[in-house]
Amino acid sequence: MFGERLRAMLGEPSVRRSASPHEFSTTNPVRPTRVERVYCRPSHALSQFFSSTSELNGFPLLDLAGANQANISFITEMGFRLYSDDTMRVLEMAFGRGPDALENQSDPDRVDRFMAATLDYHDNQFCGALLWDVLQFLAPPLLQEAVDQLYRILMPGAYMFAIFHVNERRPEVSLYSYRIADAKSLVLSARNETRPANYFTNSAIEKLFRRYHYVKFFLTRDNLREIIVRR
Amino acid sequence: MVKGQIHSREDLTIDGEVEGTVELAEHRLTVGPNGRVQASVKAREIIVLGAVHGNVEATDKIDIRKDAKLIGDIKTARIVIEDGAYFKGSIDIVRGEAAKAAAAEKRPPQPAPAPVQSSLPQTSPTPTAVGTTASGIDRAANDAKR
Numbered sequence: 068m069f070g071e072r073l074r075a076m077l078g079e080p081s082v083r084r085s086a087s088p089h090e091f092s093t094t095n096p097v098r099p100t101r102v103e104r105v106y107c108r109p110s111h112a113l114s115q116f117f118s119s120t121s122e123l124n125g126f127p128l129l130d131l132a133g134a135n136q137a138n139i140s141f142i143t144e145m146g147f148r149l150y151s152d153d154t155m156r157v158l159e160m161a162f163g164r165g166p167d168a169l170e171n172q173s174d175p176d177r178v179d180r181f182m183a184a185t186l187d188y189h190d191n192q193f194c195g196a197l198l199w200d201v202l203q204f205l206a207p208p209l210l211q212e213a214v215d216q217l218y219r220i221l222m223p224g225a226y227m228f229a230i231f232h233v234n235e236r237r238p239e240v241s242l243y244s245y246r247i248a249d250a251k252s253l254v255l256s257a258r259n260e261t262r263p264a265n266y267f268t269n270s271a272i273e274k275l276f277r278r279y280h281y282v283k284f285f286l287t288r289d290n291l292r293e294i295i296v297r298r
Numbered sequence: 299m300v301k302g303q304i305h306s307r308e309d310l311t312i313d314g315e316v317e318g319t320v321e322l323a324e325h326r327l328t329v330g331p332n333g334r335v336q337a338s339v340k341a342r343e344i345i346v347l348g349a350v351h352g353n354v355e356a357t358d359k360i361d362i363r364k365d366a367k368l369i370g371d372i373k374t375a376r377i378v379i380e381d382g383a384y385f386k387g388s389i390d391i392v393r394g395e396a397a398k399a400a401a402a403e404k405r406p407p408q409p410a411p412a413p414v415q416s417s418l419p420q421t422s423p424t425p426t427a428v429g430t431t432a433s434g435i436d437r438a439a440n441d442a443k444r
């Protein structure tokens with residue numbers, strides 16, 4: 068039943084390793100391999116994010132992953148007013164793609180254009196933000212500015228959910244699209260491999276969010292590290 | 299390019315450039331793949347295949363197709379968005395009366411409050427998460443409850 072829901076959510080048949088009936092079961096998460104492109108797994112960080120913000124429905128919530136049907140339906144059904152933005156696409160529009168893209172992130176004009184296009188919101192506007200893995204693709208000066216802007220636009224006590232890759236030695240990481248299956252699980256689709264701007268250790272993440280109240284780490288089975296940050 | 303206000307009493311397809319306002323109270327607006335609309339839009343149903351820059355209100359449904367681009371705030375009862383579409387803005391789902399009634403039917407019945415027994419000693423109310431700290435978010439939640 069969950070598999071049917073997942074397929075309906077994706078709107079297409081998924082690429083799978085096997086036809087196991089547990090392929091999409093939340094209680095039997097399948098460890099992803101290079102050939103598997105779509106899988107579903109529990110997310111304790113997401114679960115905690117929504118349980119922490121559940122009393123705030125009616126307030127604005129920011130999603131930086133770009134609009135998709137699953138996330139829109141889930142978030143609006145919870146009663147949040149959803150603000151959607153596609154930061155990865157804005158990043159590409161502001162800094163281009165290809166080998167120069169990372170270098171372009173130190174161009175002040177382009178940085179201003181990027182900030183105006185993606186995090187130009189009022190102070191204390193949001194009760195929560197879903198950052199997904201966006202921060203990994205911002206080079207250090209831009210990254211710090213983005214984190215500072217997030218601090219400004221989030222209410223005191225607001226929560227953020229973010230994902231970082233664990234493996235620091237790989238030159239390229241999978242670029243995923245993330246869909247919320249329910250409050251406790253995520254559907255991840257690996258689109259392609261790309262070079263991140265940063266690799267983060269736990270202490271680097273803590274340092275990045277030093278202005279915030281706390282950072283909580285959640286390890287997953289698929290080389291991703293999920294975090295919850297409280298403003 | 300068409301500049302000004304468009305009111306229509308029938309379904310309309312825009313496949314060129316329009317700037318201003320577009321209102322089709324009870325009808326469907328389709329912005330075709332070549333459509334470039336810079337306007338606030340109101341209609342019963344809105345289908346976007348091209349680009350819309352402006353606030354959009356649909357009493358029934360908004361359908362944003364693959365490769366479409368919509369920048370603006372959306373107010374609608376239902377929304378469908380295909381992968382590949384670009385959307386930046388807020389989404390306000392306005393539940394119609396029928397949807398509200400259906401949601402109310404789905405909700406489990408609330409248990410009746412337990413009778414107060416005056417012989418029992420009074421206990422202090424259990425503090426909840428909201429309001430236990432002085433953070434802005436808790437204050438905002440309390441304000442919303444009021």
